[in-house]
Amino acid sequence: MPLVDRVVALAGEMRSWRHHLHAHPETAFQEHKTADFVAEKLKAFGLDVHRGLAKTGVVGTLRSGNSNRAIGLRADMDALDLVELNEFAHRSRHDGKMHGCGHDGHTTMLLGAAQALSESRSFNGTVHFIFQPAEENEAGGRVMVQEGLFERFPVESVYGMHNMPGIELGKIALRPGAMMASADFFFVKIVGTGTHGAMPNKGIDPMPIAAEIVLALQTVVARNVDPIEPAVLSVTKINGGFTTNVIPESVELCGTTRAFSTRVQDVMERRIRELCEGIAKAHGAVAEVRYDRRYPPTVNSADETEIAALAAADTIGTDNVLRNKPPTMGSEDFGWMLLERPGCYVWLGNGTGAEGGCMVHNPRYDFNDDALKVGASYWVRLVERLLPKAGAGLDGARAA
Ligand SMILES: [Zn+2]
Numbered sequence: 001m002p003l004v005d006r007v008v009a010l011a012g013e014m015r016s017w018r019h020h021l022h023a024h025p026e027t028a029f030q031e032h033k034t035a036d037f038v039a040e041k042l043k044a045f046g047l048d049v050h051r052g053l054a055k056t057g058v059v060g061t062l063r064s065g066n067s068n069r070a071i072g073l074r075a076d077m078d079a080l081d082l083v084e085l086n087e088f089a090h091r092s093r094h095d096g097k098m099h100g101c102g103h104d105g106h107t108t109m110l111l112g113a114a115q116a117l118s119e120s121r122s123f124n125g126t127v128h129f130i131f132q133p134a135e136e137n138e139a140g141g142r143v144m145v146q147e148g149l150f151e152r153f154p155v156e157s158v159y160g161m162h163n164m165p166g167i168e169l170g171k172i173a174l175r176p177g178a179m180m181a182s183a184d185f186f187f188v189k190i191v192g193t194g195t196h197g198a199m200p201n202k203g204i205d206p207m208p209i210a211a212e213i214v215l216a217l218q219t220v221v222a223r224n225v226d227p228i229e230p231a232v233l234s235v236t237k238i239n240g241g242f243t244t245n246v247i248p249e250s251v252e253l254c255g256t257t258r259a260f261s262t263r264v265q266d267v268m269e270r271r272i273r274e275l276c277e278g279i280a281k282a283h284g285a286v287a288e289v290r291y292d293r294r295y296p297p298t299v300n301s302a303d304e305t306e307i308a309a310l311a312a313a314d315t316i317g318t319d320n321v322l323r324n325k326p327p328t329m330g331s332e333d334f335g336w337m338l339l340e341r342p343g344c345y346v347w348l349g350n351g352t353g354a355e356g357g358c359m360v361h362n363p364r365y366d367f368n369d370d371a372l373k374v375g376a377s378y379w380v381r382l383v384e385r386l387l388p389k390a391g392a393g394l395d396g397a398r399a400a
């Protein structure tokens with residue numbers, strides 16, 4: 001079972017949708033025109049369309065047969081605040097905004113799959129096509145979940161896909177367990193007592209306290225996190241003071257942590273708070289600590305990953321399914337959905353050469369149009385595997 005014929009036939013149309021979306025990028029929670037575009041297409045394909053979750057989110061529902069099983073497929077719609085340096089005809093028309101992460105391709109592939117499945121009805125059950133805003137920085141996926149995504153659209157499992165430059169075109173990578181890391185941010189304000197630079201004994205100097213905290217924080221990964229678990233803690237900014245002869249009242253610092261499990265996130269949050277508050281207190285100052293859990297790790301469940309791997313093999317052949325790619329320390333707000341439901345997130349090869357090898361978030365990046373039919377076919381095969389029609393064959397029966 002190679003690529004889906006109907007999807008291959010839609011390749012030219014998908015390319016034109018993708019170029020339209022690329023030329024009209026919209027960023028976090030401003031994806032109004034993009035959502036209009038998606039909703040109009042879904043309606044034209046005959047899906048029930050719901051709008052408004054997380055402001056610009058769109059969910060299209062397609063039912064077939066009599067099974068009450070349901071699954072969710074998710075694409076992200078948002079662009080980046082980035083000045084595009086490409087000069088091709090479909091370059092961004094919106095100053096300072098760019099589809100530099102390929103979400104134009106993700107949206108297009110899910111639309112292509114919706115169209116193909118709306119025509120073939122080659123499954124038994126319900127598919128919710130989830131188009132989310134604000135994947136970059138603002139965690140629109142989390143907002144959709146918080147606003148009741150899975151209460152309104154109950155699913156037994158949920159699936160995501162992201163293009164990956166550096167992986168060959170026509171290949172899909174996935175693994176059970178962590179694919180991507182958490183991304184948490186911490187903000188610390190050390191409040192002492194300002195004084196003259198020549199009379200430090202008349203105040204409480206936050207400077208050495210901040211210095212002590214920066215060094216002490218490096219013991220969190222080295223001494224508190226289980227050595228067999230990956231973790232990163234980086235202090236990335238320090239702000240404080242005015243001039244040479246004034247000891248300031250306060251110093252602020254911030255940074256980020258990355259991990260592959262909530263267990264490690266818990267350890268890092270607790271130790272950051274204890275070290276900052278304890279060190280400040282030891283010097284008579286106060287540390288105000290804010291720890292912001294922005295993105296959880298993206299963790300694939302074992303059973304759903306196995307079915308996704310089989311669906312990928314249906315689409316591109318077993319040899320093109322990469323099951324042992326190491327995870328990355330980048331992060332993804334699809335992790336919020338995987339906290340709520342089991343599921344699987346895969347990387348779709350965007351190519352390795354000049355065409356598709358440029359990394360995402362680079363101002364010269366572009367989604368590889370040749371990947372559209374691969375990703376959209378995978379979605380179709382995944383639905384057919386997860387929600388098999390009676391008599392869909394041995395493979396279908398095994399996946400049921
Ligand atoms: Zn991105």
Ligand SMILES: [Zn+2]
Nearest residue numbers: 101102103162
């Ligand atoms: Zn992205």
